[in-house]
Amino acid sequence: MAVTMHVCVTCRGQDVGGEDRETAPRAGRRLHDALADAQRREGGPPRFRIVEVECLSNCNRGCSVALSGPGRWTYVYGDLSPALVDELLAGAARYAVTADGLVPWRERPTIFRKGVIARIPPAPKPV
Amino acid sequence: MAVTMHVCVTCRGQDVGGEDRETAPRAGRRLHDALADAQRREGGPPRFRIVEVECLSNCNRGCSVALSGPGRWTYVYGDLSPALVDELLAGAARYAVTADGLVPWRERPTIFRKGVIARIPPAPKPV
Numbered sequence: 001m002a003v004t005m006h007v008c009v010t011c012r013g014q015d016v017g018g019e020d021r022e023t024a025p026r027a028g029r030r031l032h033d034a035l036a037d038a039q040r041r042e043g044g045p046p047r048f049r050i051v052e053v054e055c056l057s058n059c060n061r062g063c064s065v066a067l068s069g070p071g072r073w074t075y076v077y078g079d080l081s082p083a084l085v086d087e088l089l090a091g092a093a094r095y096a097v098t099a100d101g102l103v104p105w106r107e108r109p110t111i112f113r114k115g116v117i118a119r120i121p122p123a124p125k126p127v
Numbered sequence: 128m129a130v131t132m133h134v135c136v137t138c139r140g141q142d143v144g145g146e147d148r149e150t151a152p153r154a155g156r157r158l159h160d161a162l163a164d165a166q167r168r169e170g171g172p173p174r175f176r177i178v179e180v181e182c183l184s185n186c187n188r189g190c191s192v193a194l195s196g197p198g199r200w201t202y203v204y205g206d207l208s209p210a211l212v213d214e215l216l217a218g219a220a221r222y223a224v225t226a227d228g229l230v231p232w233r234e235r236p237t238i239f240r241k242g243v244i245a246r247i248p249p250a251p252k253p254v
Contacts, residue, residue: 006248049251057202057246066247074201075184076245118203118245119184120193121133124176 003048003069003096005088007032010054011062013081030082031063038085048096058117067092071122072101079115087111130175130196130223132215134159137181138189140208157209158190165212175223185244194219198249199228206242214238 011028025033032052039046048069058064061078065088068074075095080088091109095101100122105113138155152160159179166173175196185191188205192215195201202222207215218236222228227249232240 004251051248051251053248055246057243064245066245068247068250070250074247076203076247116184118191118193119182120195120201120203120247121178121180123195123197124131124178 003067003072003092005035005048005050005092006053006056006066006068007035007050008054008056008058008062008064009052011056011059011064013062013064013079027082028063031065031080031085034082034085035088038089042089047093061115061117064117067095067101069096069101072098073122074120075101075112076117076119077112077115078117080111084111130194130199130219132162132175132177132219133180133183133193133195134162134177135181135183135185135189135191136179138183138186138191140189140191140206154209155190158192158207158212161209161212162215165216169216174220188242188244191244194222194228196223196228199225200249201247202228202239203244203246204239204242205244207238211238 009029009032010026013027036050039050056064056066058078063080064078065080066074066076087109091112094103094107136156136159137153140154163177166177183191183193185205190207191205192207193201193203214236218239221230221234
């Protein structure tokens, strides 16, 4: 299980509005918990680790997640919401079976095609 | 030299305009080459590696660089230009002497405070 999905739990994107805004769980927290619940319901060994994080510095386009793993390109995605759990799990599972993190364009979920914030190459080989 | 600065050489942000736009080197290429030249001029062993990359998926806010290293938070910065070489080298040098990639806010160059696109935690410890 070398792949990690970091989920920002402080993102306010898609927060509930009105009087409940300050007391309700933040959108990022709800997204994280929904992902973890869904992964548990899948049963079997998880294909990647879901880890919460405070702030991925993508506050303007939250909710946000990052996919990373040894030897792989890292991807940061934004414009997400707790309603997108199924697409996120499917996209991360596809990422997890690559060797280098590069999923062919046509196999990426729409939320990954449209919501990419940045990508970072794996560490270069030592010289 | 565990730290890498990836520089996107395909960024068009701050490209020259007019008739030269298609023939002149792209802004990202000029930024990369200016950084590499400046690092060479500093002499002594370099404090981090400068590596070119095609596209960090931050096209709307280029030029773009990413700072990463083992055990460190990764940072992606945008809104850069070839004129910012000195600030970039100073900021990366400060990052390179941290153990975890976290530079205190007041010690970050203004271009890093304002231009952060995303940050990603280091890989979690194996469980």
